[in-house]
Amino acid sequence: MARRVRLRRRPLRALLTVGALFSCLALADGNALPHAVTTTVRPAPPEPPDAARVGVLLDGGLGDDHFCSASVVHSKGRDLIVTAGHCLSDGEGVTFAPGYHDGKAPYGLWKIERVYADDRWARDGDEDHDLAFAVVEPRGGRKIEDVTGANTLDTTADPDHRVTVTGYPSDEDAPRTCTSTTNRFRAGQQRIGCPGFSSGTSGSPWVTADGHVIGVLGGYHEGGDTPDVSYSVILGIEAATLYAKAAHG
Numbered sequence: 001m002a003r004r005v006r007l008r009r010r011p012l013r014a015l016l017t018v019g020a021l022f023s024c025l026a027l028a029d030g031n032a033l034p035h036a037v038t039t040t041v042r043p044a045p046p047e048p049p050d051a052a053r054v055g056v057l058l059d060g061g062l063g064d065d066h067f068c069s070a071s072v073v074h075s076k077g078r079d080l081i082v083t084a085g086h087c088l089s090d091g092e093g094v095t096f097a098p099g100y101h102d103g104k105a106p107y108g109l110w111k112i113e114r115v116y117a118d119d120r121w122a123r124d125g126d127e128d129h130d131l132a133f134a135v136v137e138p139r140g141g142r143k144i145e146d147v148t149g150a151n152t153l154d155t156t157a158d159p160d161h162r163v164t165v166t167g168y169p170s171d172e173d174a175p176r177t178c179t180s181t182t183n184r185f186r187a188g189q190q191r192i193g194c195p196g197f198s199s200g201t202s203g204s205p206w207v208t209a210d211g212h213v214i215g216v217l218g219g220y221h222e223g224g225d226t227p228d229v230s231y232s233v234i235l236g237i238e239a240a241t242l243y244a245k246a247a248h249g
Contacts, residue, residue, distance in 0.1 A: 033193030033229065036180030040172070052107050052148035054166045054175060054205060055098035057087060062097070062105055069167040069175075070096055070134070071205040073213060074152045075247040077135070078145035079113075082153065082243075083203030084218030085121040085130040088112070096136055098148045101174045110136040110144050116246035118238065128188035128233055130218040133246035151205065154212035155240040159183050159190040161214055165230065167197055167204025182206065182215065184234075189219050191231045198227035206232055 056066035068087035073080050081096055088094065091112030097105040113136060118129040136144050164179045178194035185191040192215075197204065202223045206215030215232030217223050224231050233239070 033183065033191070034181050036178050036192070036194050038176050038178040038194050038196045040174050040176050050149070050151075050207075050211070052099040053151055055096055055105075055107075056100045056168045056200075057083065057203070058095045058097055058109070060093055060095065061109065062103060065170065066097070066100065066168060067170055067200060069201055069203040069205075069217070071166075071203075071207075071213065072098060072144055072148050072150040073133075073243075074145065074150040075243075077247065077249070078143035078150075079135050079138070080150075080246060081134050081136060081144070082205065082213065082216055083132055083134070084216055084223070085117045085132040086218060086222045087203045088115045088117070088132045088134060091115040091134055096134075096144075098144070100168065103173055107147050108139050110139060113137045114246075114249075116242060118242055127219050127221070129238065130222065131216055131233055131235075131239055131242065133243060135246065135249070151207055151211045151213045153235070153239070153243055154208070154214050155235045155237065155243070157208070157212065157214040157235070159234065161208055163192070163206040163208055163214060165192060165194055165197065165204050165206050165217065167201030167217060169196070169198045170200025171198075172200075176201070182232075185220060185231060188234055189231055190215055190234050191220070191224070191229055193229050195228045197223075197230045201227075201230070204230075 057068040070083035095109045117132040120126040121129040204217040220231040
């Protein structure tokens, strides 16, 4: 059952620098992750269409901090974004800047209108339900999906998919992107090895080559113990139910 919730909005993902400790924490189950390389993306106009679908959550306007990442997902209302549950409370005062780079919002700032998160996250902090959707207000009579396009949510995919993860570290003004293969971490959780996904990248979408979101950075320890291995809830029937509630108001 979903409700609008009020939670803290600035998760800190610990940076661990000791190699042996990293190996112990990240690969304790012996299920090795494939090697991946993370790049920083500074798109020059005209930007590729999918660059507009991912952006930052801000505490207000462009002069304020960006603290999490989010992305546009297709819905009938054409007004929905997805992020991690720990990134949003009720959305009061929060704006979404799709395609954000170098302090600019090329597709405008979009105010959060409503937030939908699972009670099991809001009430109990259940890591397997660290997911949230938010409806954003129209701008100039247009819906966000009409401006940016959208990926589609896939709640049927198993782990072991090749995906691209795109997100914004809180101390950077351009997105980082990494393409690699996910694998199952435990029941309800999946993970991916991508260097440099530090604080601020929570909420980053995990997108397949055909534009399906099969994960959102968060879950285990609000995204992980190290910026080089990231986690997501496995999107299944419960995520589909939450999406349906958000998409239909």
